[in-house]
Amino acid sequence: MSASIPQILDGKALAQKIQLELKEKVATLESKIGRPPGLAVLMVGDNPASAVYVRNKERACQKVGIASLGKHFPGDATQAELAETIKELNQDDRVDGILVQLPLPEHLDSISLLHCIHPDKDADGLHQVNLGKLVRSESGLRSCTPAGVMRLLQEYHIPISGKKAVVIGRSILVGKPVALMLLEQNATVTMAHSRTENLGAVCREADILVAAVGKPEMITRDLVKPGAVVIDVGINRVEGKEGKSKLVGDVAFEEVAEIASYITPVPGGIGPMTVAMLLSNTVESYRQFNTPDVD
Numbered sequence: 001m002s003a004s005i006p007q008i009l010d011g012k013a014l015a016q017k018i019q020l021e022l023k024e025k026v027a028t029l030e031s032k033i034g035r036p037p038g039l040a041v042l043m044v045g046d047n048p049a050s051a052v053y054v055r056n057k058e059r060a061c062q063k064v065g066i067a068s069l070g071k072h073f074p075g076d077a078t079q080a081e082l083a084e085t086i087k088e089l090n091q092d093d094r095v096d097g098i099l100v101q102l103p104l105p106e107h108l109d110s111i112s113l114l115h116c117i118h119p120d121k122d123a124d125g126l127h128q129v130n131l132g133k134l135v136r137s138e139s140g141l142r143s144c145t146p147a148g149v150m151r152l153l154q155e156y157h158i159p160i161s162g163k164k165a166v167v168i169g170r171s172i173l174v175g176k177p178v179a180l181m182l183l184e185q186n187a188t189v190t191m192a193h194s195r196t197e198n199l200g201a202v203c204r205e206a207d208i209l210v211a212a213v214g215k216p217e218m219i220t221r222d223l224v225k226p227g228a229v230v231i232d233v234g235i236n237r238v239e240g241k242e243g244k245s246k247l248v249g250d251v252a253f254e255e256v257a258e259i260a261s262y263i264t265p266v267p268g269g270i271g272p273m274t275v276a277m278l279l280s281n282t283v284e285s286y287r288q289f290n291t292p293d294v295d
């Protein structure tokens, strides 16, 4: 099946809708709980992209009524300093969600810091307990970008059960959890990566193709089955016209859009959904651990 007019999966619009719903939920819960939900984003150093994402998260928190209780550390902050701060935030009753903005400077061990976060406050869903729950299909906090992908597919009523899904990329942040979430919805999932032989043939099998490789416009038209649903998780800053920088995904959007049935844009696709799912996780922890009798 080929599709000449692909439907754009509008993550920006859906993220705004989710934020409005969360705002109402927070207003209702706050009157019962007596304080707003709190999210602590920990940022280390001055990575310019991270600074943009952290600012986006703080602005989104403000819109929804979540208190931003984050901290910005200098680039030479130590592992012990960060671990200590996370332990304090674990004990802080004003804080419902904690996240460590990635990537961290190279001298820090991100995995062991992620594991310092209490699993109930793990707004990023990257703690081993929450990843383990995902493996078992138990309810728990789910990582934000993969959860955003699934929510977008759900919103557009895209069938998943029985479909062939190919995920390119095997990171803990995106590739592995999104593959598990697609599997949970009964897709037949293949994970492709840098060592995959005949990547083109593997990709062309996909009814749902998720690109999470971090290589600008690597997925070209010849790698996509006509009629496929194409989800672009990549966010790459490249040089555009007149030396100005621009954002592109891992998918060559213009040419792939000619044959896809649905496609996510960059910007405006999965990026805003990541932030929406972070807020949703924070509000869910706030609700769950402060109103055990409220459904």
Ligand SMILES: Nc1nc2c(c(=O)[nH]1)N[C@@H](CN(C=O)c1ccc(C(=O)N[C@@H](CCC(=O)O)C(=O)O)cc1)CN2
Pocket (backbone or CB within 6 Å): 052, 053, 056, 099, 100, 101, 102, 103, 124, 144, 145, 173, 235, 247, 266, 267, 268, 269, 270, 271, 272, 273, 274, 275
């Ligand atoms: N602890 C985490 N670190 C990182 C994550 C994560 O989920 N948890 N993901 C990415 C960055 N990220 C969130 O932190 C993120 C990336 C992009 C966007 C976004 O809204 N993008 C916009 C464009 C924004 C721009 O102008 O650059 C879009 O795609 O429309 C939000 C969050 C790595 N680190």
